[in-house]
Amino acid sequence: MDLASLRKGLEQHRQSHLLQFWDDLSSENQKELYDDLSSIDLDRVCQYFGKATTGLSEAQTKSDERLEPVPEKVCGSTSRMSSDEHKQLFDSGLRLIAEGKVAALLLAGGQGTRLGVPYPKGMYNVQLPSGKTLYQLQAERLLKLQELAFKLTNRHGVIPWYIMTSEHTKDKTVKFFQEHSYFGLEADNVIVFEQHMLPCFTFEGQIILAGKHKVARAPDGNGGLYSALGSADVIADMRRRGVECMHAYCVDNILVKMADPVFVGFCHQRSADCGAKVVEKAFPTEAVGVVCQVDGHYEVVEYSEIALKTAELRREDGRLTFNAGNICNHYFTTDFIESIVTEHDSSLQHHVAKKKIPFVSDDGSITTPTTPNGIKMEKFVFDVFQFSKQFAVLEVLREDEFAPLKNGPGAAKDTPATCRSSLLNQHYRWVLAAGGKFMDSEGSVLPLIPARSSSMPHTTDIDCEVSPMASYAGEGLEELCANQVLTAPIQVVPGKIIKPECS
Known part of the structure; x- marks a missing residue:
């Protein structure tokens, strides 16, 4: 290791602090730090910083x-x-x-x-x-x-x-x-x-x-x-x-x-x-x-x-x-x-x-x-x-x-819950477009737009999931769904509609 040359290069770029703990390190960790610092093109990254902050x-x-x-x-x-x-x-x-x-x-x-x-x-x-x-x-x-x-x-x-x-x-x-x-x-x-x-x-x-x-x-x-x-x-x-x-x-x-x-x-x-x-x-x-x-x-x-x-x-x-x-x-x-x-x-x-x-x-x-x-x-x-x-x-x-997953549960938007809703609502619309209808547990026909119902008071989602292997963008569902009266939850998979076990 050419520590003197490394130190000189760091000093030239105002980065001497990167070696401030050198004497505290084991020989193994000194080698890791030396390799880490030696891999950085200081001229290049410092120029990036200067241009980026100027551009800001x-x-x-x-x-x-x-x-x-x-x-x-x-x-x-x-x-x-x-x-x-x-x-x-x-x-x-x-x-x-x-x-x-x-x-x-x-x-x-x-x-x-x-x-x-x-x-x-x-x-x-x-x-x-x-x-x-x-x-x-x-x-x-x-x-x-x-x-x-x-x-x-x-x-x-x-x-x-x-x-x-x-x-x-x-x-x-x-x-x-x-x-x-x-x-x-x-x-x-x-x-x-x-x-x-x-x-x-x-x-x-x-x-x-x-x-x-x-x-x-x-x-x-x-x-x-x-x-x-x-x-x-x-x-x-x-x-x-x-x-x-x-x-x-x-x-x-x-x-x-x-x-x-x-x-x-x-x-x-x-x-x-x-x-x-x-x-x-x-x-x-x-x-x-x-x-x-x-x-x-x-x-x-x-x-x-x-x-x-x-x-x-x-x-x-x-x-x-x-x-x-x-x-x-x-x-x-x-x-x-x-x-x-x-x-x-x-x-x-x-x-x-x-x-x-x-x-x-x-x-x-x-x-x-x-x-x-x-x-x-x-x-x-x-x-x-x-x-x-x-x-x-x-x-x-x-x-x-477009339904991005950006934030964790409980955030205001772009959460796992909003993503889940977006996908299930899309699949619900696909099944309706293919001629299917949904009823709630009381026998009432559910609306064309997912909404709360007496049988599902805690969610706006209707659990209707279409496997990508059954349809890429809603195509090809008519044979399975036309004239079908369905009760959620359902999953549409290649060739059939299944009713998953409720958890």
């Missing part, structure tokens, strides 16, 4: 003159398209899947701090009647899509599933899939890779120690995808498989239609190199980023960066002018992604996330702060929109496609 002060508000809504010519809407157009796009996407040209790209590197569990979000069970986790629901949706593509084309297309994890989630994710035999998918088609980690900084620019011999690090945001794709040779794997486009999404959305044939077909039809699914903002100040144009380039602008008077602007039809709410649901061609990895990734800006980061106090004890004490530097996956030459936006219904 400069980008508090985007001037109204620079913002424009997404042009109508690049937009589509699932709620405003005809059934024939919807089927055409769905079938177009399935044909691409049958040809092996579509991949699913899962962003699953977050630590789930707000959710309050010590394991990856994808392993979470929101207490559905089936007990399925987010990972199982998503795996079965891919299996169903491959089945639908085969039925349409008689070709066995595979949807490779690329899962970006982090240091905190990779091992547990891999083990979970192995223990569950990849939920029926071929192991070779589930490709897990790891995003990079960056040191955490104090607000004054000092790297934080998580322990006497360990630097505090955090994943570099979902925008770390691009450097991770390059270092893990994922692009080469996509090329080998013949993948031409991919659907990227976040792990925590229980309603996500991954590799959605309608979205894929829509973007492919428009020759888009990059696309975004959006939901209509519920109200002007809703805390969601907005897909729009800034200085002629596509961006996602955070709600806090939009002046209230701009956020409240409305069109002639009464809808918000800036209404395209981002749900982290994106389409990329492989060519576009490769150009980002090889040409643009180094120019992407890091953003500041103020966090409560445990640290070592001067007396050597570990302190867990109650208020934010430092920053994690993150890139955002949508920061690449600016490089698109042919952009597409598809508006979808929130109740059909």
Whole structure:
């Protein structure tokens, strides 16, 4: 170990404090700390910090003159398209899947701090009647899509599933899939890779120690995808498989239609190199980023960066002018992604996330702060929109496609309970649309919209769960459900309706 050189480098970057406990460490821990510090490119990460904090002060508000809504010519809407157009796009996407040209790209590197569990979000069970986790629901949706593509084309297309994890989630994710035999998918088609980690900084620019011999690090945001794709040779794997486009999404959305044939077909039809699914903002100040144009380039602008008077602007039809709410649901061609990895990734800006980061106090004890004490530097996956030459936006219904799991039980929104309700209510609507009816225990027909009833006074949910293996998006349920009078709880599985044991 060249401790003198290491110490000199730390001094040059105002990071000498990282060796303050050196003499207290065992030789083994000294080696661990030396290796940890030696792995950090101090020039690079300190530049990241400087640019990110400068950008924070400069980008508090985007001037109204620079913002424009997404042009109508690049937009589509699932709620405003005809059934024939919807089927055409769905079938177009399935044909691409049958040809092996579509991949699913899962962003699953977050630590789930707000959710309050010590394991990856994808392993979470929101207490559905089936007990399925987010990972199982998503795996079965891919299996169903491959089945639908085969039925349409008689070709066995595979949807490779690329899962970006982090240091905190990779091992547990891999083990979970192995223990569950990849939920029926071929192991070779589930490709897990790891995003990079960056040191955490104090607000004054000092790297934080998580322990006497360990630097505090955090994943570099979902925008770390691009450097991770390059270092893990994922692009080469996509090329080998013949993948031409991919659907990227976040792990925590229980309603996500991954590799959605309608979205894929829509973007492919428009020759888009990059696309975004959006939901209509519920109200002007809703805390969601907005897909729009800034200085002629596509961006996602955070709600806090939009002046209230701009956020409240409305069109002639009464809808918000800036209404395209981002749900982290994106389409990329492989060519576009490769150009980002090889040409643009180094120019992407890091953003500041103020966090409560445990640290070592001067007396050597570990302190867990109650208020934010430092920053994690993150890139955002949508920061690449600016490089698109042919952009597409598809508006979808929130109740059909967006119910994120962000917070633990008891929070005001985005909880396991709200996710469970969103999925069960969607499945209830599917069964009704297929011709089924529900009655309560007193023989009264339940309404078309789930509501409280005398037999279910403590919940608005009707326990109706449709397995992804029975239907991907509500299709194919007529044979089982038409003219059926049902009493919850029920589960619709391939070929039958079952009544689970009540707990």
